Amino acid sequence: MTTFTQMKFGPLGEAIEAAMPTSEADPIGVWAASLSLYSAAISRRVRTEDRRPVVVWTVLAGRSAIGRKGYALGTATAILGKSIGGFIHSRKRSGVASGPSLVDMLAGLELDTMGADGGIDGRCILLEEEWASVLKTQKKCSKFSTLFRTAWDGKPISNRTKKDGLQSVGQPLLGFHAHITPGEWARYVSSSEALGGSYNRLLPVLVERSKMLPYNNRWELPDTSAIRDAYDWALEEDRVMRFSVEAGERFDEIRALVEDRMAELPELLASYMERSSEQVQRVAAVLSATEMTEEISRDAVEAAWNFVSFSMASVEKLVKDAANNDNVKPMKTPEDLVRDVLKRCGGKANSSDLLRPLWGKLNAAALKETAAGMDDVRSWTEKRTGRGAPSIMYELIEDKGDEPMHEEAKVIDIDHLRGKAKPTQSPPVVTNIFEGLI
Numbered sequence: 001m002t003t004f005t006q007m008k009f010g011p012l013g014e015a016i017e018a019a020m021p022t023s024e025a026d027p028i029g030v031w032a033a034s035l036s037l038y039s040a041a042i043s044r045r046v047r048t049e050d051r052r053p054v055v056v057w058t059v060l061a062g063r064s065a066i067g068r069k070g071y072a073l074g075t076a077t078a079i080l081g082k083s084i085g086g087f088i089h090s091r092k093r094s095g096v097a098s099g100p101s102l103v104d105m106l107a108g109l110e111l112d113t114m115g116a117d118g119g120i121d122g123r124c125i126l127l128e129e130e131w132a133s134v135l136k137t138q139k140k141c142s143k144f145s146t147l148f149r150t151a152w153d154g155k156p157i158s159n160r161t162k163k164d165g166l167q168s169v170g171q172p173l174l175g176f177h178a179h180i181t182p183g184e185w186a187r188y189v190s191s192s193e194a195l196g197g198s199y200n201r202l203l204p205v206l207v208e209r210s211k212m213l214p215y216n217n218r219w220e221l222p223d224t225s226a227i228r229d230a231y232d233w234a235l236e237e238d239r240v241m242r243f244s245v246e247a248g249e250r251f252d253e254i255r256a257l258v259e260d261r262m263a264e265l266p267e268l269l270a271s272y273m274e275r276s277s278e279q280v281q282r283v284a285a286v287l288s289a290t291e292m293t294e295e296i297s298r299d300a301v302e303a304a305w306n307f308v309s310f311s312m313a314s315v316e317k318l319v320k321d322a323a324n325n326d327n328v329k330p331m332k333t334p335e336d337l338v339r340d341v342l343k344r345c346g347g348k349a350n351s352s353d354l355l356r357p358l359w360g361k362l363n364a365a366a367l368k369e370t371a372a373g374m375d376d377v378r379s380w381t382e383k384r385t386g387r388g389a390p391s392i393m394y395e396l397i398e399d400k401g402d403e404p405m406h407e408e409a410k411v412i413d414i415d416h417l418r419g420k421a422k423p424t425q426s427p428p429v430v431t432n433i434f435e436g437l438i
Contacts, residue, residue: 018222029072040175099143186322
C-alpha cells in the first residue's frame with residue numbers, strides 16, 4: 001500500500017510531515033483535506049493547460065472516532081491557517097442538498113463581490129463533515145447530481161426560479177471535502193449515480209488513527225511561510241499549469257495504467273475511476289503551484305499518481321466490503337421509489353395516491369420533475385368527474401405500447417397502499433447494489 005512519504009511533495013508535504021508528531025490524524029487524511037482546501041483557494045487564477053479547474057475533491061472514509069477524520073481536517077486547517085485562513089473562514093459552506101441551492105449559493109458569492117477591487121470572486125469550499133445526512137436529502141433532488149458534476153468540470157450551471165428568473169454561474173469555483181464511515185458509504189452511495197459519474201469526481205481515501213497522544217497534547221505547527229508565499233504567487237495573475245516533456249511522458253504512461261486497470265474491473269467498480277487520469281493532472285498542478293512554477297514536473301506527477309492510486313485502492317476496498325455486507329442496503333434513488341410505488345399500485349396512480357407512500361421522500365414538485373426524466377413513466381392531466389381540480393396521472397409504461405391510455409382514472413384503494421390488500425403484482429426484490437460484483 002502506498003505511504004504518505006511516497007505522495008508528499010513541496011512545502012505543503014513538508015509542513016504536514018513536520019506537524020504529524022503532534023497529531024493523531026492519518027497523514028494521508030491530512031494530505032487529502034489540505035489538497036481540497038488549497039486547490040479551492042487557488043482555483044480563481046490557476047487552471048490546467050486545457051483550461052480546466054484545479055479543484056481536488058476528497059472524501060475521508062473512516063470508522064467513527066478511530067478514523068480521526070475530524071483530526072485530519074483540523075490539522076490541515078491549522079497548517080493552512082496563516083496562508084488561506086481568510087478564504088476558509090469566509091467561503092466555507094455546508095448542508096447544500098439541492099441543485100437550485102447549489103446554483104444560488106455560487107451565484108450569490110459572485111454577486112456579493114461584483115464591483116470589488118479584485119473583481120468577481122465565486123470561490124467556495126463545501127465542507128461536509130456529516131456527509132451521509134446530506135446525501136439523504138440530495139437524493140430527493142433530481143438536479144443535484146448533474147449540477148454537482150458540471151461544477152467539477154468547470155462548465156456553466158444554471159437554475160430558473162419564479163422569483164429571480166434565471167440564475168447562472170459561468171465558471172463555477174467549487175471545492176469539496178467530506179467525511180463518511182464505510183458503513184454509510186455502502187448505504188448511501190448508489191450504483192446508478194456511480195455509473196452516471198457522480199462519484200468519479202471524488203477521491204475517497206480510507207483513514208485511521210495514526211497514534212494515541214496524551215489528553216493535553218497540543219499541535220505544534222511548523223513554519224508555513226513558504227505556503228503563504230506560494231498562495232500569494234498563485235493569486236497574483238492567471239496561471240496556466242503545463243506538463244514538462246518528462247512529466248507529459250509519465251502522464252501518458254499513467255493514463256494507460258488506469259485504463260488497463262479499469263478493463264480488469266467490473267463496470268460498477270471501474271466507474272469510480274473513470275477520471276483518475278485527470279485527477280492526477282489536477283493534483284500535480286496544485287503541487288507544482290505550491291513551488292511557484294507553472295511547469296508541472298515529473299516528480300509532481302509521480303506524487304500525484306501515488307495519491308490517486310491510493311484512492312483507487314480505497315474505492316476497491318470500500319466497494320468490496322459493502323458487497324460482503326448482506327445487511328447493508330443502499331438508499332434508493334427517486335426514480336426507483338417512483339417505480340416501486342407504481343408497481344404496487346398496479347402500474348398507474350394519480351399524484352395524491354402516489355405521494356402518500358412517498359411522504360418525507362418526495363414532494364409534488366420533486367415527483368413531477370423526477371417522472372419527467374424517466375423514459376418508462378408517462379404523465380398527463382385528467383379531469384375529475386364533478387368539481388375539483390384535474391388530477392395528474394402517472395403510469396408505468398414498461399412493456400406497453402407507445403400510445404398513452406386515456407380511459408377513466410383508476411381508483412386506488414388506500415388500504416392497498418398501506419399493505420392491507422394483496423397487491424396485483426409482487427413487489428420488486430431489492431438486492432444489494434454490489435451483489436454479483438465480486
